[in-house]
Amino acid sequence: MSMRKRTLLKVIVLGDSGVGKTSLMNQYVHMKFTQQYKATIGADFVTKELQIDDRDVTLQIWDTAGQERFQSLGVAFYRGADCCVLVYDVNVMKSFDSLDNWHEEFLKQANPTDPRTFPFILLGNKIDVDGGNTRVVSEKKAKDWCASKENIPYFETSAKEDINVDAAFHCIAKTALANEREQDIYFQGIPDAVNETEQRGGCAC
Numbered sequence: 001m002s003m004r005k006r007t008l009l010k011v012i013v014l015g016d017s018g019v020g021k022t023s024l025m026n027q028y029v030h031m032k033f034t035q036q037y038k039a040t041i042g043a044d045f046v047t048k049e050l051q052i053d054d055r056d057v058t059l060q061i062w063d064t065a066g067q068e069r070f071q072s073l074g075v076a077f078y079r080g081a082d083c084c085v086l087v088y089d090v091n092v093m094k095s096f097d098s099l100d101n102w103h104e105e106f107l108k109q110a111n112p113t114d115p116r117t118f119p120f121i122l123l124g125n126k127i128d129v130d131g132g133n134t135r136v137v138s139e140k141k142a143k144d145w146c147a148s149k150e151n152i153p154y155f156e157t158s159a160k161e162d163i164n165v166d167a168a169f170h171c172i173a174k175t176a177l178a179n180e181r182e183q184d185i186y187f188q189g190i191p192d193a194v195n196e197t198e199q200r201g202g203c204a205c
Protein backbone atom coordinates (compact mmCIF):
# COMPACT_ATOMS: atom_id res chain seq x y z
CA MET A 1 0.00 0.00 0.00
CA SER A 2 1.44 3.33 -0.95
CA MET A 3 1.04 6.36 1.24
CA ARG A 4 0.55 9.61 -0.56
CA LYS A 5 1.08 12.97 0.93
CA ARG A 6 -2.05 15.07 1.21
CA THR A 7 -1.85 18.83 1.29
CA LEU A 8 -4.32 20.70 3.45
CA LEU A 9 -5.29 24.10 2.16
CA LYS A 10 -7.34 26.53 4.19
CA VAL A 11 -9.68 28.72 2.21
CA ILE A 12 -11.83 31.39 3.72
CA VAL A 13 -14.92 32.83 2.10
CA LEU A 14 -15.87 36.46 2.76
CA GLY A 15 -18.52 38.84 1.51
CA ASP A 16 -21.73 40.55 2.58
CA SER A 17 -24.48 38.54 4.15
CA GLY A 18 -26.86 37.05 1.58
CA VAL A 19 -24.54 37.04 -1.46
CA GLY A 20 -24.54 33.23 -1.55
CA LYS A 21 -21.32 32.18 0.22
CA THR A 22 -22.91 29.22 2.02
CA SER A 23 -24.85 28.23 -1.10
CA LEU A 24 -21.70 28.19 -3.24
CA MET A 25 -19.97 25.96 -0.69
CA ASN A 26 -22.96 23.65 -0.48
CA GLN A 27 -23.18 23.39 -4.23
CA TYR A 28 -19.49 22.64 -4.49
CA VAL A 29 -19.17 20.19 -1.59
CA HIS A 30 -22.63 18.59 -1.39
CA MET A 31 -23.97 19.33 -4.89
CA LYS A 32 -27.09 20.78 -3.33
CA PHE A 33 -28.89 24.09 -3.48
CA THR A 34 -31.61 25.32 -1.18
CA GLN A 35 -33.72 28.42 -1.56
CA GLN A 36 -34.15 28.53 2.19
CA TYR A 37 -32.18 31.22 3.89
CA LYS A 38 -30.17 29.93 6.82
CA ALA A 39 -27.72 32.29 8.43
CA THR A 40 -25.73 29.58 10.16
CA ILE A 41 -24.54 26.17 9.07
CA GLY A 42 -23.46 24.97 12.47
CA ALA A 43 -19.91 24.19 11.45
CA ASP A 44 -16.84 26.31 10.96
CA PHE A 45 -15.70 24.59 7.80
CA VAL A 46 -16.40 21.89 5.25
CA THR A 47 -13.79 19.86 3.43
CA LYS A 48 -13.45 18.57 -0.09
CA GLU A 49 -10.76 16.29 -1.43
CA LEU A 50 -9.48 16.77 -4.93
CA GLN A 51 -6.46 16.31 -7.15
CA ILE A 52 -4.52 19.20 -8.58
CA ASP A 53 -2.01 18.02 -11.16
CA ASP A 54 -0.45 15.07 -9.34
CA ARG A 55 -1.11 16.32 -5.83
CA ASP A 56 -3.78 15.11 -3.41
CA VAL A 57 -5.32 18.18 -1.88
CA THR A 58 -7.88 18.70 0.87
CA LEU A 59 -9.64 22.02 0.70
CA GLN A 60 -10.82 23.20 4.07
CA ILE A 61 -13.38 25.87 3.30
CA TRP A 62 -14.34 28.20 6.14
CA ASP A 63 -17.72 29.86 6.19
CA THR A 64 -18.73 32.85 8.28
CA ALA A 65 -21.90 31.31 9.79
CA GLY A 66 -23.66 34.65 9.80
CA GLN A 67 -21.12 36.66 11.81
CA GLU A 68 -20.22 38.69 8.74
CA ARG A 69 -23.00 41.10 9.71
CA PHE A 70 -21.22 41.96 12.92
CA GLN A 71 -17.68 41.72 11.56
CA SER A 72 -16.83 39.63 14.59
CA LEU A 73 -14.89 36.80 12.98
CA GLY A 74 -12.25 35.67 15.45
CA VAL A 75 -8.53 35.23 14.86
CA ALA A 76 -8.94 31.46 14.46
CA PHE A 77 -11.07 32.12 11.41
CA TYR A 78 -8.27 33.92 9.58
CA ARG A 79 -5.26 32.05 10.97
CA GLY A 80 -3.21 30.14 8.42
CA ALA A 81 -5.44 30.95 5.44
CA ASP A 82 -3.97 29.90 2.07
CA CYS A 83 -6.50 31.69 -0.10
CA CYS A 84 -9.30 34.19 0.40
CA VAL A 85 -12.44 33.99 -1.71
CA LEU A 86 -14.42 37.22 -1.95
CA VAL A 87 -18.03 36.96 -3.03
CA TYR A 88 -20.53 39.60 -4.12
CA ASP A 89 -23.99 39.47 -5.70
CA VAL A 90 -24.04 40.88 -9.26
CA ASN A 91 -27.57 42.18 -8.51
CA VAL A 92 -26.64 44.17 -5.40
CA MET A 93 -24.35 47.17 -5.78
CA LYS A 94 -23.71 47.45 -2.06
CA SER A 95 -22.22 43.94 -1.99
CA PHE A 96 -19.78 45.01 -4.71
CA ASP A 97 -18.97 48.27 -2.91
CA SER A 98 -18.13 46.25 0.22
CA LEU A 99 -15.34 44.33 -1.53
CA ASP A 100 -12.68 46.89 -0.66
CA ASN A 101 -13.60 46.56 3.01
CA TRP A 102 -13.51 42.77 2.95
CA HIS A 103 -10.19 42.81 1.12
CA GLU A 104 -8.71 45.22 3.65
CA GLU A 105 -10.23 43.42 6.60
CA PHE A 106 -8.72 40.14 5.45
CA LEU A 107 -5.24 41.62 5.06
CA LYS A 108 -5.51 43.31 8.45
CA GLN A 109 -6.71 40.22 10.31
CA ALA A 110 -4.82 37.45 8.50
CA ASN A 111 -1.67 39.53 8.20
CA PRO A 112 -0.04 37.40 5.45
CA THR A 113 3.73 37.45 4.93
CA ASP A 114 3.40 39.24 1.63
CA PRO A 115 0.06 41.04 1.25
CA ARG A 116 0.91 41.89 -2.37
CA THR A 117 1.08 38.28 -3.50
CA PHE A 118 -1.44 36.67 -1.16
CA PRO A 119 -4.01 34.87 -3.37
CA PHE A 120 -7.54 36.23 -3.54
CA ILE A 121 -10.29 35.16 -5.91
CA LEU A 122 -13.44 37.11 -6.68
CA LEU A 123 -16.79 35.45 -7.39
CA GLY A 124 -19.72 37.43 -8.84
CA ASN A 125 -22.63 35.23 -7.81
CA LYS A 126 -26.36 34.94 -8.69
CA ILE A 127 -25.89 35.54 -12.41
CA ASP A 128 -29.01 33.41 -12.99
CA VAL A 129 -31.43 35.85 -11.32
CA ASP A 130 -34.18 37.01 -13.68
CA GLY A 131 -32.14 36.03 -16.72
CA GLY A 132 -29.63 38.76 -15.91
CA ASN A 133 -32.21 41.58 -16.03
CA THR A 134 -31.66 42.69 -12.44
CA ARG A 135 -27.90 42.79 -12.77
CA VAL A 136 -26.29 46.06 -11.63
CA VAL A 137 -22.57 45.23 -11.68
CA SER A 138 -21.12 44.61 -15.14
CA GLU A 139 -18.44 42.04 -15.82
CA LYS A 140 -16.14 44.86 -16.88
CA LYS A 141 -16.60 46.75 -13.62
CA ALA A 142 -15.75 43.60 -11.66
CA LYS A 143 -12.73 42.84 -13.83
CA ASP A 144 -11.48 46.42 -13.45
CA TRP A 145 -11.66 46.02 -9.68
CA CYS A 146 -9.67 42.76 -9.95
CA ALA A 147 -7.08 44.45 -12.16
CA SER A 148 -6.67 47.22 -9.59
CA LYS A 149 -5.81 44.58 -6.96
CA GLU A 150 -2.87 42.73 -8.53
CA ASN A 151 -5.00 40.82 -11.03
CA ILE A 152 -7.29 38.79 -8.86
CA PRO A 153 -8.88 35.93 -10.87
CA TYR A 154 -12.60 36.46 -11.45
CA PHE A 155 -15.48 34.03 -11.97
CA GLU A 156 -19.18 34.68 -12.54
CA THR A 157 -21.19 32.00 -10.78
CA SER A 158 -24.60 30.72 -9.91
CA ALA A 159 -24.86 28.47 -6.87
CA LYS A 160 -28.47 27.83 -7.86
CA GLU A 161 -27.86 26.72 -11.45
CA ASP A 162 -24.43 25.29 -10.68
CA ILE A 163 -22.67 27.59 -13.13
CA ASN A 164 -18.89 27.85 -12.82
CA VAL A 165 -18.87 26.61 -9.22
CA ASP A 166 -16.51 23.68 -9.82
CA ALA A 167 -14.29 25.77 -12.07
CA ALA A 168 -14.06 28.52 -9.46
CA PHE A 169 -13.13 26.20 -6.60
CA HIS A 170 -10.66 24.33 -8.79
CA CYS A 171 -8.97 27.65 -9.48
CA ILE A 172 -9.10 28.48 -5.79
CA ALA A 173 -7.34 25.20 -4.94
CA LYS A 174 -4.79 25.68 -7.68
CA THR A 175 -4.05 29.22 -6.61
CA ALA A 176 -3.74 28.27 -2.94
CA LEU A 177 -1.43 25.40 -3.84
CA ALA A 178 0.75 27.64 -5.99
CA ASN A 179 1.03 30.04 -3.08
CA GLU A 180 1.95 27.21 -0.74
CA ARG A 181 4.73 26.09 -3.08
CA GLU A 182 5.92 29.65 -3.31
CA GLN A 183 6.17 29.81 0.47
CA ASP A 184 8.01 26.46 0.57
CA ILE A 185 10.56 27.83 -1.85
CA TYR A 186 10.74 31.06 0.10
CA PHE A 187 11.36 29.29 3.39
CA GLN A 188 14.10 27.21 1.80
CA GLY A 189 15.79 30.48 1.09
CA ILE A 190 15.70 30.49 -2.70
CA PRO A 191 13.48 33.46 -3.36
CA ASP A 192 14.93 33.76 -6.89
CA ALA A 193 12.98 30.68 -7.86
CA VAL A 194 9.75 32.56 -7.34
CA ASN A 195 8.52 33.98 -10.56
CA GLU A 196 5.95 36.49 -9.45
CA THR A 197 4.45 37.15 -12.85
CA GLU A 198 3.77 33.46 -13.19
CA GLN A 199 2.17 33.21 -9.77
CA ARG A 200 -0.12 36.17 -10.25
CA GLY A 201 -2.19 37.43 -13.11
CA GLY A 202 -4.86 34.80 -13.19
CA CYS A 203 -5.24 31.17 -13.09
CA ALA A 204 -4.51 28.76 -15.88
CA CYS A 205 -7.54 26.70 -14.97
Ligand code: GDP
Binding pocket: 015, 016, 017, 018, 019, 020, 021, 022, 023, 024, 034, 035, 036, 037, 038, 039, 125, 126, 127, 128, 129, 157, 158, 159, 160, 161
Ligand atom coordinates in the same frame (compact mmCIF):
# COMPACT_ATOMS: atom_id res chain seq x y z
P1 GDP B 1 -24.60 33.94 2.54
O1 GDP B 1 -25.23 34.77 3.61
O2 GDP B 1 -23.60 34.72 1.76
O3 GDP B 1 -24.06 32.65 3.04
O4 GDP B 1 -25.76 33.60 1.47
P2 GDP B 1 -26.63 32.26 1.33
O5 GDP B 1 -25.84 31.18 0.70
O6 GDP B 1 -27.28 31.94 2.63
O7 GDP B 1 -27.71 32.72 0.25
C1 GDP B 1 -28.63 33.77 0.51
C2 GDP B 1 -29.87 33.55 -0.33
O8 GDP B 1 -29.56 33.67 -1.72
C3 GDP B 1 -30.52 32.18 -0.15
O9 GDP B 1 -31.92 32.32 -0.21
C4 GDP B 1 -30.02 31.40 -1.34
O10 GDP B 1 -30.92 30.38 -1.71
C5 GDP B 1 -29.92 32.48 -2.42
N1 GDP B 1 -28.86 32.21 -3.42
C6 GDP B 1 -27.57 31.90 -3.18
N2 GDP B 1 -26.89 31.74 -4.32
C7 GDP B 1 -27.78 31.96 -5.33
C8 GDP B 1 -27.68 31.94 -6.76
O11 GDP B 1 -26.63 31.70 -7.36
N3 GDP B 1 -28.83 32.24 -7.46
C9 GDP B 1 -30.01 32.52 -6.84
N4 GDP B 1 -31.06 32.79 -7.62
N5 GDP B 1 -30.13 32.55 -5.50
C10 GDP B 1 -29.03 32.27 -4.75
Ligand code: MG
Binding pocket: 021, 022, 023, 038, 039, 040, 063, 064, 065, 066
Ligand atom coordinates in the same frame (compact mmCIF):
# COMPACT_ATOMS: atom_id res chain seq x y z
MG1 MG C 1 -23.92 31.99 5.03
